[in-house]
Amino acid sequence: MAEKDAVRECIIDAAKKRFSHFGYAKTTMAEVAGDCAMSPGNLYRFFPGKLDIAEAIATEDYSKHLEHLRKLAVAPNKNARERLHGLLFEELRRTYNKLEKDPRALDMARTISQERPSFANWMLENERKILVELMQEAERRGEFSIADKEFTAEMVQSATMKFRYPQLWTKLTLPKLERELEGVLTLLIEGLCPRAAEARRAAIMAHAAE
Amino acid sequence: MAEKDAVRECIIDAAKKRFSHFGYAKTTMAEVAGDCAMSPGNLYRFFPGKLDIAEAIATEDYSKHLEHLRKLAVAPNKNARERLHGLLFEELRRTYNKLEKDPRALDMARTISQERPSFANWMLENERKILVELMQEAERRGEFSIADKEFTAEMVQSATMKFRYPQLWTKLTLPKLERELEGVLTLLIEGLCPRAAEARRAAIMAHAAE
DNA sequence: AGATTGAACGGTTTGTTGATTATTCAGAAA
DNA sequence: TTTCTGAATAATCAACAAACCGTTCAATCT
Numbered sequence: 001m002a003e004k005d006a007v008r009e010c011i012i013d014a015a016k017k018r019f020s021h022f023g024y025a026k027t028t029m030a031e032v033a034g035d036c037a038m039s040p041g042n043l044y045r046f047f048p049g050k051l052d053i054a055e056a057i058a059t060e061d062y063s064k065h066l067e068h069l070r071k072l073a074v075a076p077n078k079n080a081r082e083r084l085h086g087l088l089f090e091e092l093r094r095t096y097n098k099l100e101k102d103p104r105a106l107d108m109a110r111t112i113s114q115e116r117p118s119f120a121n122w123m124l125e126n127e128r129k130i131l132v133e134l135m136q137e138a139e140r141r142g143e144f145s146i147a148d149k150e151f152t153a154e155m156v157q158s159a160t161m162k163f164r165y166p167q168l169w170t171k172l173t174l175p176k177l178e179r180e181l182e183g184v185l186t187l188l189i190e191g192l193c194p195r196a197a198e199a200r201r202a203a204i205m206a207h208a209a210e
Numbered sequence: 211m212a213e214k215d216a217v218r219e220c221i222i223d224a225a226k227k228r229f230s231h232f233g234y235a236k237t238t239m240a241e242v243a244g245d246c247a248m249s250p251g252n253l254y255r256f257f258p259g260k261l262d263i264a265e266a267i268a269t270e271d272y273s274k275h276l277e278h279l280r281k282l283a284v285a286p287n288k289n290a291r292e293r294l295h296g297l298l299f300e301e302l303r304r305t306y307n308k309l310e311k312d313p314r315a316l317d318m319a320r321t322i323s324q325e326r327p328s329f330a331n332w333m334l335e336n337e338r339k340i341l342v343e344l345m346q347e348a349e350r351r352g353e354f355s356i357a358d359k360e361f362t363a364e365m366v367q368s369a370t371m372k373f374r375y376p377q378l379w380t381k382l383t384l385p386k387l388e389r390e391l392e393g394v395l396t397l398l399i400e401g402l403c404p405r406a407a408e409a410r411r412a413a414i415m416a417h418a419a420e
Numbered sequence: 421a422g423a424t425t426g427a428a429c430g431g432t433t434t435g436t437t438g439a440t441t442a443t444t445c446a447g448a449a450a
Numbered sequence: 451t452t453t454c455t456g457a458a459t460a461a462t463c464a465a466c467a468a469a470c471c472g473t474t475c476a477a478t479c480t
Contacts, residue, residue: 043473044472154393159397168375183361188369188397253443255453
C-alpha cells in the first residue's frame with residue numbers, strides 16, 4: 001500500500017510539472033505515464049481519469065491554503081474586523097499571485113470547476129465554514145453577535161464574489177482590487193447607516209476601556 | 211433631417227424584429243436593408259456598422275429603464291432602505307425576465323459588452339449616478355449621511371455584482387436570487403456589527419417620534 | 421492470480437476548404 | 451451634386467476530414 005501511495009505521488013508530481021509548464025489541455029496521459037515509466041493504461045489503476053489527477057493536485061494545494069485561512073480567522077491578537085480583513089485579502093492575493101505567476105493555472109481551475117461543479121462548491125463551503133468560525137469567535141469575544149451565521153457567511157461570500165473570480169477583474173491591478181475590497185469590507189462591517197458606525201466605535205471604546 | 215430620422219427608425223425597427231426573432235449573429239445586413247427596401251451599402255449612411263444598430267436598440271431600451279430607476283431612487287413615500295431595495299430588485303428582475311423571455315438577448319448583450327466595453331461601462335456609470343442621487347436624497351431626509359457618495363456607490367455595485375451578471379447565477383431561480391439579494395442588502399444597510407442595527411432602529415424610531 | 425501493457429475505440433480537437441457576410445467604393449440614378 | 455446601388459473585398463464562419471487523445475480491455479508478463 002505504501003508502494004501504491006508512492007506511485008500515486010509520482011503521478012501527481014509528473015502531472016504537476018507538466019500541467020504548470022505546458023497547461024492541462026496540452027498534457028497527455030501518455031506523457032505523464034511515460035514520466036513515471038509506465039503505460040497509459042496503468043494510470044487508471046491509480047486515478048479514475050485525467051481530471052481526477054488535476055483535482056488531486058488542486059486539493060493538495062488548496063488544503064494548505066485552507067489551514068492558513070483557518071488560522072487567520074481565529075487569530076488571537078486581532079479583532080473581528082482585522083480577522084475578516086486578513087481572510088478576504090489573503091484570498092484575493094493568493095488568487096492574484098497564482099494567476100500572475102502562472103496564467104496556465106486559470107485554465108486548469110476553469111476546467112475543474114466547469115467539469116466538476118461540486119468541487120468549486122466544496123471550496124466555497126469550506127470557506128463559508130471558516131467565516132462561521134470567525135463569527136463564532138467574534139461572538140465569544142463580544143465583537144459581533146450574528147443570529148444566523150451560516151446565512152450571513154453566504155451573504156458575505158455573495159458580496160465579495162467579485163474578488164474571487166479573475167474573469168470579473170477586467171485588467172484591474174492588485175492595488176485597485178485591494179482598494180475596492182477595503183471599501184466593500186468597510187460597508188459590510190459598518191453598513192450604510194452612519195449612526196451604526198458611531199455606535200460601533202462607541203462599542204469598541206467601551207470594550208477597550210473595561 | 212426628419213426624413214433621415216425616419217429611415218434610421220425603420221432600420222432600428224427592422225433590426226429589432228430580426229435580432230429578437232433570429233438572434234444578432236443570424237441576422238444579416240442585407241436582410242435588414244431588404245426590410246427597409248434599400249441596398250446593404252446604404253445602411254452605412256445611417257450607421258457606422260452592424261454593432262452600432264444593436265447599440266442604438268440597447269440604448270433606447272436602456273434609457274427607459276434608467277428613467278424608471280431614477281424615479282425609484284427618489285420615491286417620496288419610501289425610506290432609503292426601501293428605495294435601495296426597489297432599485298436593486300428592479301434591476302435583478304429586469305435582467306432575469308428579459309433573459310427568460312428572450313434568451314437571444316443574452317447573445318446580443320454579450321457581444322455588445324465584449325466588443326464595446328465602454329458601453330457596459332456607461333451603463334454602470336449611469337446606475338452609479340442614480341445610487342448617488344439616492345444617497346443625496348437620503349441625506350436630505352436625514353436617513354443616511356455618507357461622506358464619499360461616489361465611492362460608496364461603487365462599493366454597492368461591487369457588492370451586488372453577482373445579481374447583474376446572469377453568467378454568475380448558475381441555474382439559480384428568481385426566488386433564490388431574490389432571497390440572496392435581500393440578505394446582501396440587509397448586510398449593506400446594517401453591517402455586521404449588531405449594535406449598529408440596534409442604533410439604526412433607535413434612530414428610525416426617534417425620527418418617527420419627532 | 422494479479423499486475424501491466426498497448427492496440428483499439430469513440431469522442432474531441434485541429435486544420436483546411438468553401439461559403440457567407442460585413443464593409444467599401446466606383447459608378448449609376450436622381 | 452447628392453443619393454443610392456451592387457459588385458468587389460477581406461474577414462469570419464461552417465462543414466468536413468484527419469489527427470489526436472482519454473479511456474478501455476483482451477492479451478501478456480511476473
